[in-house]
Amino acid sequence: MNEDTIKSLKDALEFSPKNVPLRLHLAETYLKMNLLEDAEKEFISALALESTKTGKFGLARVYFQKKDYSTCNVILEELIEDKTTNANVFVLYSKALLKEGDITKAIAAYQKVLELDPSFEDEELDSVLRVPGSGHEDELWEEDNPDLFIQRPDVKFDHVGGMDDVKKEIEMKIILPLKHAEMYKAYGKKMGGGILLYGPPGCGKTHIAKATAGQVDARFINVGLSDILDMWIGNSEKNLHEVFEMARENTPCVLFFDEIDALGASRSDMKQSAGRHLINQFLQELDGVGNNNEGILVLGATNTPWHLDPAFRRPGRFDRIIFVPPPDEAARIAIFKLKMEGKPTDNIDYKKLGEKTAEYSGADIEAIIDIAIEEKLEASFKNGSPLPIKTKDLLSAIKRHKASTKEWFSTAKNFALYANEAGLYDDILAYMKIKK
Numbered sequence: 001m002n003e004d005t006i007k008s009l010k011d012a013l014e015f016s017p018k019n020v021p022l023r024l025h026l027a028e029t030y031l032k033m034n035l036l037e038d039a040e041k042e043f044i045s046a047l048a049l050e051s052t053k054t055g056k057f058g059l060a061r062v063y064f065q066k067k068d069y070s071t072c073n074v075i076l077e078e079l080i081e082d083k084t085t086n087a088n089v090f091v092l093y094s095k096a097l098l099k100e101g102d103i104t105k106a107i108a109a110y111q112k113v114l115e116l117d118p119s120f121e122d123e124e125l126d127s128v129l130r131v132p133g134s135g136h137e138d139e140l141w142e143e144d145n146p147d148l149f150i151q152r153p154d155v156k157f158d159h160v161g162g163m164d165d166v167k168k169e170i171e172m173k174i175i176l177p178l179k180h181a182e183m184y185k186a187y188g189k190k191m192g193g194g195i196l197l198y199g200p201p202g203c204g205k206t207h208i209a210k211a212t213a214g215q216v217d218a219r220f221i222n223v224g225l226s227d228i229l230d231m232w233i234g235n236s237e238k239n240l241h242e243v244f245e246m247a248r249e250n251t252p253c254v255l256f257f258d259e260i261d262a263l264g265a266s267r268s269d270m271k272q273s274a275g276r277h278l279i280n281q282f283l284q285e286l287d288g289v290g291n292n293n294e295g296i297l298v299l300g301a302t303n304t305p306w307h308l309d310p311a312f313r314r315p316g317r318f319d320r321i322i323f324v325p326p327p328d329e330a331a332r333i334a335i336f337k338l339k340m341e342g343k344p345t346d347n348i349d350y351k352k353l354g355e356k357t358a359e360y361s362g363a364d365i366e367a368i369i370d371i372a373i374e375e376k377l378e379a380s381f382k383n384g385s386p387l388p389i390k391t392k393d394l395l396s397a398i399k400r401h402k403a404s405t406k407e408w409f410s411t412a413k414n415f416a417l418y419a420n421e422a423g424l425y426d427d428i429l430a431y432m433k434i435k436k
Contacts, residue, residue, distance in 0.1 A: 005029050020050045036066050039048040052375055053079060057089060069096045087116040094125055101154045103129070103259075104278065106234075107229055128282050129229070139284030150221055153214035160211050161334025163204070166324055170195075170212055173320050174297060177290055178216045178252060194286055194298040194317050196260070198305040200405040200412075201326035202363025203303035204331070208324060212299070213254035220254045221247055228278075244285040244296075260300035279309055286317045298300070300323055303408065305424070306415045313424075323427035324425050326405050329354040336394075344389035353394055359403040371397035 009026040016022060027042035043059040046052070056075050063072040076093040079086075094109035108131050113120050129311060157167050177184050197205045206222070213220035221243065228239045247253040285291075286298060301320055302308065312318045327335060333354040340348060357365065372393040380387045413432060416425035429435070 003101060005336050006033075015052065018049055020046050020052065020055075023049070024052075024055055024058065027055075029068040030412050031058065031062060031065070034065070036062055040066075053082070053086070057086070057092075060089075060092060064092060064096055067099075069099045072096045073100070079277060084161060085116060087113050087120065090116070091120075091122065091125070094129070096129060098125070103225055103229060107207060121325075124301050150219050150246070150253075151210075151213075152217070153210045155207070155211050157211050159214075160204070160208060160331070162328040162331030163208065163324075164328075166322060170208070173322070175216055176211060178218065178297065194300065194319065196305060196308075196313075196318040196321045197299060197301045197324050198303070198321065200326060200361055200408040201303045202361035202404065203324050203326050204362050205324050206256070207362075209254065209256045209299045209301065212297075213256075216252065216253050216254075218252040218257065218297070219250045221250075222256050222258070236278050239276065240281050244291070244293075247296045248291060248293065252297070253295065254297045254299060256299045256301070258301045259303075261302040261304050271287050279311075283311055283317070286312075306419060321424055323425075323431070325427075326359050326403070329358070332357050332360065332365060335362050336369075339369050340389070344386050345387040346390045348389070348394070349391040352391060353398070356395060356398050357403075359405050359409075360398075361403070364401060364404050368394060368401050370379075370398045371400055 006026065006029055009022060009029065012022055013019065013026065020428045023042055023046040027046060030036075030042060040059065040062045043055055043062060047055045047059065056079055060072045060075040060079075063069070063075070074094050076089055076096065079089050080093065081299055090109045094106045094113065097103075097106035097109060101410075107129050108386035110125055141178065160167065174263050197209065210222070223243055228243065229236050242262075243255065247255045286293075298318075301324075306323065308318075313321070333350045336350050336353050338350070357361065357368070360368075372389055375397070376387055376389050376393060409428070409432060412425065412428050413434070416428040416432075417434070420426070420429075
């Protein structure tokens, strides 16, 4: 049917090549058939004849399907600047922002959708972005059940394999000040502050943060984005304030924000006011405006520190930055041993595995083990009983799964070389053995 429609439309366009509605109809038909190159060509041709909102939106949908989210967003932002009231534009914008990892902007776009159509629902967006205020806040901040969110970690540095340089730096910058608070007070220095952990994804930033709290016997609050971000304007700021209030009431306390770049992206990059308000609230909480933050250690983790608002790195905020590299050999061996516990194995040579996985993250190691298990399960089904995982199985999986950190380092290298006036990223260059 679609092939017949395409033939009819193409025949019609031969007689009327400047007929914009016909060309847009052809482009839409190509898009429905997932013939993206043809759809892109026809939408561009239609726009060359007449710049229409329908044509622009169609072209944006093509780029979304092609996973070119950046180009998609450029087109959608142009439509939004033209004061569009088409809710579908904001739906696509929210989804494209979500694909790029820009949670704050995605929420702001989704809020606009709900303003235009209060009954709108979307399973993908609702599951990630829509955190209802009613009921959620009562559960999150239930004083009668604080153990849901406040932990006393039993993991300490002894439980973190390798990472000696990171642990030493944390010891000097975090643990000693907390353990010797009176000495610091004698010099007029406050106990607490902000530390930013950065590095490739999956390299144990959360684990080292929890171990830091366990090392000083402090309470630990792991703040997820869904605990903060709310679909209603103003609620996210309120939730953030409540998190800090809980920490202030339970000192000494380590307050850990993962993916902090989603909360603290540069304000200059934001067009929506909702994101800027949340950042300003965060900065006020870090400064302890009207509150006492002594005894609170705020740890933030990010894969992209260069996207953080520079105001976050001022003295008294995240003024100390620690690079968390991929696990070293000792850490990789420890991760392999931990993840293989309880599984059928046969004389695993963990040292060899550690040697073969340089630059691999902890998440990569988990992926390697999953690949080996899947291979073994297939053989076990044929055999009728579980077969043990051997070193060769894991070595074979290593060949199939490349280190995911390489892509991160290729990006980080550019910032370390060309946007590093303050020397913030010197550790990246040292790790990569690059001289400036």
